[in-house]
Amino acid sequence: MxxxxxxxxxxxxxxxxxxxxxxxxxxxxxxxxxxxxxxxxxxxxxxxxxxxxxxxxxxxxxxxxxxxxxxxxxxxxxxxxxxxxxxxxxxxxxxxxxxxxxxxxxxxxxxxxxxxxxxxxxxxxxxxxxxxxxxxxxxxxxxxxxVRKTACERVASFLKGLAERAEGETVELAMSRQDMADYLGLTIETVSRMVTQLQGVGVVEFKSCRHFRVRDRAALETMAAS
Amino acid sequence: MxxxxxxxxxxxxxxxxxxxxxxxxxxxxxxxxxxxxxxxxxxxxxxxxxxxxxxxxxxxxxxxxxxxxxxxxxxxxxxxxxxxxxxxxxxxxxxxxxxxxxxxxxxxxxxxxxxxxxxxxxxxxxxxxxxxxxxxxxxxxxxxxxVRKTACERVASFLKGLAERAEGETVELAMSRQDMADYLGLTIETVSRMVTQLQGVGVVEFKSCRHFRVRDRAALETMAAS
DNA sequence: CGTGGCTTTGAAACATTTCAATCATCGTGG
DNA sequence: CCACGATGATTGAAATGTTTCAAAGCCACG
Missing domain, CATH: 2.60.120.10 (Jelly Rolls)
Known part of the structure; x- marks a missing residue:
């Protein structure tokens, strides 16, 4: 310090x-x-x-x-x-x-x-x-x-939250998968799978594991299901 | 009203x-x-x-x-x-x-x-x-x-909380299994099974589905794992 | 005594975790 | 500059826990 x-x-x-x-x-x-x-x-x-x-x-x-x-x-x-x-x-x-x-x-x-x-x-x-x-x-x-969100919904909500805070097009994930997992009540593997899945359906796009951009905002919001 | x-x-x-x-x-x-x-x-x-x-x-x-x-x-x-x-x-x-x-x-x-x-x-x-x-x-x-409790731990925590608030030996559950389930992020069936299971190992005893007493406080606290 | 709501139980389906292996990324030292 | 090892991320397969669907049981109430 x-x-x-x-x-x-x-x-x-x-x-x-x-x-x-x-x-x-x-x-x-x-x-x-x-x-x-x-x-x-x-x-x-x-x-x-x-x-x-x-x-x-x-x-x-x-x-x-x-x-x-x-x-x-x-x-x-x-x-x-x-x-x-x-x-x-x-x-x-x-x-x-x-x-x-x-x-x-x-x-x-x-x-x-x-x-x-x-x-x-x-x-x-x-x-x-x-x-x-x-x-x-x-x-x-x-x-x-x-309480009542699936793994996919949790990850979607999380990414949506990050995207809302970020000003630019591409969003940086400051935290590791482990941090995300502990926050979302999941394991790193599940977080990783859901990220891959969300990317697979074209909702988000990851340039690297710490940078992404939202490709379909409406779909992301639907998946966040809040 | x-x-x-x-x-x-x-x-x-x-x-x-x-x-x-x-x-x-x-x-x-x-x-x-x-x-x-x-x-x-x-x-x-x-x-x-x-x-x-x-x-x-x-x-x-x-x-x-x-x-x-x-x-x-x-x-x-x-x-x-x-x-x-x-x-x-x-x-x-x-x-x-x-x-x-x-x-x-x-x-x-x-x-x-x-x-x-x-x-x-x-x-x-x-x-x-x-x-x-x-x-x-x-x-x-x-x-x-x-975030990180199993179904059994959740139910145990919940019963423990109720038991702490109650003054008498036997504790009344004011809420239905559905209420418990929605609070704990589980289904009624799972809540029911966990209750049965906790009773099976002798931690609590249900007189009816709305009344129970704690038989082994220490074990209940261990299972609550908070 | 029968009906309706809530609870329990069982079996199969499903989602998530666990375990294990591979893959990327990045900094370090040869 | 590249090989190397280390760390974190991804992927796969099996195991597990929880849910879902279905049926039966229990209890209170009319």
Whole structure:
């Protein structure tokens, strides 16, 4: 983990324009103003499971993954966070999941307390509320995906989600097949097969295993069946 | 739906003592004070999917279920709510799921606005926050159950959860096998088989299909594998 | 006592996983 | 620059778990 500098360099996230789909609240730049800017190398841990959760994080560039392990070693992926996304806001004292850098990434970090001093309690409250609500919504959607969707539908939903977030024609998969599998509640082999299958029917096209483009949006949405 | 009376009869929930495991906040009796007390017959709808969500609900007696349907008719159960539980608090404008009375039940209902006038904004905010946090926690746990648990583990977890909430030796299942199945992401047949199987190995004992008792708590917890 | 709804059980079909092998990609060192 | 090994992805075949379809059992209710 590399600390670049703190409490200055207040430029907002450069790598990617703000997500168009999501309503960006006024608190969006709170962190940019007083946060500490840090970079993490691929696979580096940002925080660990069980650690104290009094910091708030925002992805500037790169992708972050939260995950936890069950007693018997099964991994669960909480979610993937993209530039502009806030993460690490817990409802309790400690982090229930660990966060890792999926790619090299830049993250703004701030203490809740420092934020309160800097921008006032209300705005911090509002930010925490927003982050929590978003967490709940993600969780619900994830749930829906897992309860009654087939392997194919899950993979289709996932790719559709990625495609919606990406701005360009070709979409990059920041995560490995294993990450996808753990997120979707499948095995890597099944994920791989479904990807191949979706490509076979002409819905998507993979240039490499980490890059694809949607060839038939309508069909993809049908297959996502949400 | 039967309206008994409103804005008086401020006795708190009589049927069951407050959940011991959960920290009961000071806002616990807010609703009892100014809420409207209503009864719903089994299978009656309390609110519908898409309806405006400016009311807050608390179960006094009976059990409530939230559910929604996907486009192709698959039902998803959100959760089951027991006496003392708050439900119907949404993060957006409308209810994402419908709520139905699983059994005959009594529910306290209040307008958010009325609550604010009666007890002040902070306490209402606190209650909404608590309800949202609990929702998120339930959702996460539910997720964990679905991602990487076998049918047997899911059913074991579910029975374990019920047993923990119940105070007596024998536990009543308020919900049908279909409800369990939709909650656990399984079919009724599979649920039934797993129940039989758990009984076969002596972990639980079913007196009827709606009543059971735990015979081997340790084994049940092992099988729940959470 | 019979009917209807829910639950259980059985057998076959199906989807996904597991195990195993092959294939690609990429960085390293000769 | 190419061969090499390492890592991750794909593919195949068999095994497994869950679902589907079908039938029987149970219980409550009229």
């Amino acid at each position: 590399t600390l670049i500098h703190a409490f200055d360099d207040v430029r907002p996230a450069p790598t990617r324009p703000a997500q168009p789909a999501r309503p960006v609240a006024a608190n969006d730049d709170i962190l940019a103003g007083i946060g500490v800017r840090m970079t993490f190398a691929k696979d580096e841990e940002i925080y660990g499971q069980g650690e104290d959760a009094d910091l708030v994080y925002r992805v500037v560039s790169g992708v972050v993954r939260t995950s936890s392990f069950t007693a018997d070693g099964r991994r669960q992926i909480g979610d993937f966070y993209y530039p502009g996304d806030t993460f690490g806001v817990e409802t309790g004292e400690a982090h229930l999941m660990a966060a890792e850098a999926l790619t090299d990434c830049v993250v703004m970090i701030a203490k809740r307390k420092a934020l309160r001093l800097a921008v006032g309690d209300e705005r911090v409250q509002a930010m925490i509320w927003d982050a929590t609500v978003r967490e709940l919504e993600r969780s619900r959607e994830h749930l829906l995906l897992l | 039967t309206l008994i009376h409103a804005f008086d009869d401020v006795r708190p929930a009589p049927t069951r003592p407050a959940q011991p495991a959960r920290p009961v906040a000071a806002n616990d009796d807010i609703l009892a004070g100014i809420g409207v007390r209503m009864t719903f017959a089994k299978d009656e709808e309390i609110y519908g999917q898409g309806e405006d969500a400016d009311l807050v609900y608390r179960v006094v007696s009976g059990v409530v279920r939230t559910s929604s349907f996907t486009a192709d008719g698959r039902r998803q159960i959100g959760d089951f709510y027991y006496p003392g539980d708050t439900f119907g608090v949404e993060t957006g404008e409308a209810h994402l799921m419908a709520a139905e009375a699983l059994t005959d039940c009594v529910v306290m209902i209040a307008k958010r606005k009325a609550l604010r006038l009666a007890v002040g904004d902070e306490r209402v905010q606190a209650m909404i926050w608590d309800a949202t946090v609990r929702e998120l926690e339930r959702s996460r746990e539910h997720l964990l159950l679905l």
